[in-house]
Amino acid sequence: MTTIQAWKVETAALLKEAGLASTADLDARLLLQMATGYDQAKQILLYDRVLTDAQLHKLSSIREDRLRHKPMAYILGCKEFYGRNFLVDERTLIPRPDTETLIEAVIAFSKGKQQPPSIIDLCCGSGCIGITLALELDANVTLSDLSEDALSVARENAKRLLSKPVTFLQGDLLSPTDKIYDIIVSNPPYLTAAWCDEVSNEVRWEPRLALEGFSEDGLGLIRKLVKESGNHLCCGGALFLECDYRQAKDVAELLSSHRFTDVCIERDLSGRDRVIWGVLACTNS
Missing domain, CATH: 1.10.8 (Helicase, Ruva Protein; domain 3)
Incomplete structure (x- = not known):
């Protein structure tokens, strides 16, 4: 007994x-x-x-x-993010506390705006970023991911947590949409292949598609996203990206070279550079 x-x-x-x-x-x-x-x-x-x-x-x-070493979030089937429980399984990344830095940055940028912003969350995974922003800002949110499996999880979370409708898109970054948004937010895959090979036994359970940036420096998808964002943001709109602290300066320079001004680097809970964002200039100069 x-x-x-x-x-x-x-x-x-x-x-x-x-x-x-x-x-x-x-x-x-x-x-x-x-x-x-x-x-x-x-x-x-x-x-x-x-x-x-x-x-x-x-x-x-x-x-x-x-x-x-299966992550507890996958065993329990949920993970807390910004005070709410999100359903998660092996189809999506597990939400992390450091990503709450992204939420705080978007909220601070949106403070004082007269209208709820239109936001697209790219590489949305479980939907924790976009859904949280919909709840915190009453934002009109679109969730997009390359993986239909990930979108299925995001749909379940939206159904559980939101009373307002959400748009779901499947495809590569901004390719599924021709709309203009106030805010583009993304926690895209950004690890190098070498970094992926060095992750902990727990992280190995998570989908590699959502981790690896598929370029030598891990920034291939981020470069593509920054380049495309100018065609999908309104004048004065903002792009918010999460990246590894070792990439932060390169990402900031990338934004500065693509019509983004007031580029900022925000630190995560560990004091490491984590979120890069900038405001789209209203001219092409």
């Missing part, structure tokens, strides 16, 4: 042995909550309750997933 407390202790020890020490205790608690429905308070209260065979069977399966 295995009690709640015994299972948590055993699982935390196994996770630590598997190289997951930093989150072992939390992971054990969340796995138990997923299989039993018992939150932290109830787990403490019922620490000596014996787990049923059905519960142990479920726990064994999801614990094995975690021991293989």
Whole structure:
């Protein structure tokens, strides 16, 4: 017979042995909550309750997933982003706290505007960026991705979290649309092939299509997007991009050379350069 407390202790020890020490205790608690429905308070209260065979069977399966370094977000099927839970699975990237820097930058830019902005979120994945901006700014949002699988996840999240309609487009960057927007926002693939090969065991579970920038320096898609954005932004509209801190200066220079002014670099929660944005000049000069 295995009690709640015994299972948590055993699982935390196994996770630590598997190289997951930093989150072992939390992971054990969340796995138990997923299989039993018992939150932290109830787990403490019922620490000596014996787990049923059905519960142990479920726990064994999801614990094995975690021991293989499957991300907790994929096991639980959701991830918190900007205070809301978004559905995620292996069809999309897992939302990260650093991307909230992108949200804050767009909100700050939009502050004081008379009308809700029109926004297109490119490489939208789970839709966490565009959906969050729709909620925070009452924005009119379009979600676009090359992957139909990713768009399926984004549709589910929009259905759960939004009451207003959202436009969905499938295709490469701005190719599916001929519209003009107030804001273009994107967390595109930007890792080099070498960086992709060096990622952690957990990140290896995420779709490589959403990670790799498919150029020697990882900036191939960003270059294409910056070049195309001028034809899809209104005068005074803005482009917001997430990139690796090692690429930030190059991306800022790229924007400056393509009619973008007031180019800014925003730092993430770790103090690293993460978000680059600029305002489209109203002339071609």
